[in-house]
Amino acid sequence: MSVHVIGAGLAGLAAACALTDRGHHVVLFEAAKAAGGRARSYVDPVLGCRIDNGNHLLLSGNIAALSYLHRIGAARSLAGPAEPVFPFIDLQSGRSWRLHLNQGRFPWWIFSSSRRVPGTGLRHYAALLKLRRARRQDLVADLVGRGPLYRNLLEPFAIAALNTMPDIASAAPLRAVLAETIERGGAASVPRYARIGLSESFIDPALEWLSAKGADIRLGERVTALNPAQATVLAVPPWIAASLVPGLTVPDEYESICNLHFRHSLGQEGFWGLIGGTTEWVFARPDMLSVTISAANRYADIDNDTMAARVWGELSRAFNLPAEMPLHRVVWEKRATFACTPAQLGRRPGARTPNPNLVLAGDWTDTGLPATIEGAIRSGNNAAAALLQPIG
Ligand SMILES: Cc1cc2nc3c(=O)[nH]c(=O)nc-3n(C[C@H](O)[C@H](O)[C@H](O)COP(=O)(O)OP(=O)(O)OC[C@H]3O[C@@H](n4cnc5c(N)ncnc54)[C@H](O)[C@@H]3O)c2cc1C
Incomplete structure (x- = not known):
């Protein structure tokens, strides 16, 4: 069977890999020039180096994520x-x-x-x-x-x-x-994070694996309409899915995540949780200190300079660093995940739709998990299984 997978975030990539593994021909469409969606690495012009759009932490119990990495040959790319x-x-x-x-x-x-x-x-x-x-x-x-x-x-x-x-x-x-x-x-x-970057662990090896197995990968191709007769995994964000599938109910409230990247070497690698301030999690890489602040809608009124100064002040206190702030970058993901409230959970659809040719994937579909790497990958696996086992 030939399957169109729309969206090359983790959900779409997981579905594409599962279907390819079962011998199906996948055509993978991604609107952006690079795959990865909300879990991607890129060269930041201000910092002059490659960063992840946000620090991502996994745990060793995230078995779908680890199986995915194993399948694409990247199981050893995590650190912790x-x-x-x-x-x-x-x-x-x-x-x-x-x-x-x-x-x-x-x-x-x-x-x-x-x-x-x-x-x-x-x-x-x-x-x-x-x-x-x-x-x-x-x-x-x-x-x-x-x-x-x-x-x-x-x-x-x-x-x-x-x-x-x-x-x-x-x-x-x-x-x-x-x-x-x-x-x-x-x-x-056991905590786990990408040793080099998200793309190096989760995205690039998947694209290489899919290409080697004959999948057709089309980056920079935005899908604007669905063909109901074509077997399709729709793995786009919820608001795009709702625009392509009339009548689909999806989560429609979002929470942001703020990441701050400071060009500073702590002299050791690792991660820390900070309690009692604005800074929540700190990741130390060889030449970078990166901070994650989740559920960040509450800080939406704070401008980037104030936020950076506040967070650097907290890092200085916690790690005894110089007061002068190094080169830095503040990255907001405004719609990082859907808001995990009871009402929004009630709006999560399952993988199946009334059309057996069309299945849904994405961290916002009803996996029972919050919007995480594990949830996204599991949603991709669920979608592939639903497509291959139509009801009846
Ligand atoms: C800053 C940040 C920090 C996070 N931290 C963690 C963490 O520590 N641990 C964790 O487990 N999770 C974390 N997450 C969550 C995790 O990144 C997401 O759950 C996961 O990446 C979602 O994958 P997805 O495939 O469902 O969606 P997406 O990544 O949004 O993928 C959807 C893809 O569809 C593409 N697309 C959209 N429209 C079209 C179209 N019309 N045609 C073709 N393609 C289209 C998009 O470009 C995108 O690539 C974090 C997320 C963010 C933003």
């Missing part, structure tokens, strides 16, 4: 610590600490005061049990929003995973993430 360790710095107290999970499923780390979250006792971890019962209408903050475990771990983790503030975010997708990672133990919770 050997252990399930998450270093944190509290900007208010100045205290540094590390969350260190144990490898196995039973959470021994909770019983060790040197390994668990500062200020927490055993009783605080009952919040994790509450999350196990989360339903779509339950809000993260209502369910678990109190105490040191929330401030020092669940809140930053929820904001990063859901890209939505916990007072409006549904707890159900957070529960899905935890079930596949921390609840499966430290072995499923």
Whole structure:
């Protein structure tokens, strides 16, 4: 069968690879000149070097993402610590600490005061049990929003995973993430990120793999109408899908992510969570310090210079850096993900449409997961499976 895959973000690439692997001929259309969508690397003219549009963190329990990398021959392109360790710095107290999970499923780390979250006792971890019962209408903050475990771990983790503030975010997708990672133990919770860049890990090897297997890749070709008789995976952002498929209900509220890239070498590689400030996650690469701030709609009124000065001030305090701000770049992704609220979750369609020739993919489709790399890749796999197994 010949299949048109529209959109070469991670969802479209995953669908294209799954279909190609099953012996189908894929024609992949991508509107932009480069593939990757919201997970891409590019040369930034101000910084004079290649950067990712945003830092992306995975966990070793993201099995669809890791299988995808394995399939395209890029499994070894990720970096990260050997252990399930998450270093944190509290900007208010100045205290540094590390969350260190144990490898196995039973959470021994909770019983060790040197390994668990500062200020927490055993009783605080009952919040994790509450999350196990989360339903779509339950809000993260209502369910678990109190105490040191929330401030020092669940809140930053929820904001990063859901890209939505916990007072409006549904707890159900957070529960899905935890079930596949921390609840499966430290072995499923080891942090992972692209060693060189997102494109080098997730995009370029996929394009090479697809080309080698005979797929037809058409970059810079925007699809403006669908042929109902053509087998098609539509893997575009939700607002584009809604414009191409009349009557399709999609999420229609978005959250932004702000990334700041500073041309500064910390002298070590790694990543840190920062608590109690504007800066949330810091990634240190050989010649760059990059910061991610999720659910960033709340900072939309702050201009880039003010934001950069504030974040550099926090980095200076946390890592004892010079006060003078180095060359930097502030990158906003305005529609980074859909807002992970109960109402928006209700607008996520499944992979199938009334037309068996047309299936949907994208991190906004109903995977049960938030809008993440794992969700996008899983949506692509789901779409390929739905196309190959029409109902009836
Ligand atoms: C700044 C930032 C940080 C993030 N951090 C993380 C993280 O730490 N961990 C994590 O797991 N996830 C993270 N994410 C989320 C992750 O990047 C996304 O979930 C994922 O990349 C979405 O992939 P997608 O294929 O669903 O959509 P997209 O990447 O949006 O792909 C859609 C593609 O369709 C193309 N297209 C649009 N219209 C047409 C058309 N008419 N014809 C042809 N092509 C078209 C677009 O150009 C695009 O390439 C982050 C996202 C952002 C923006």
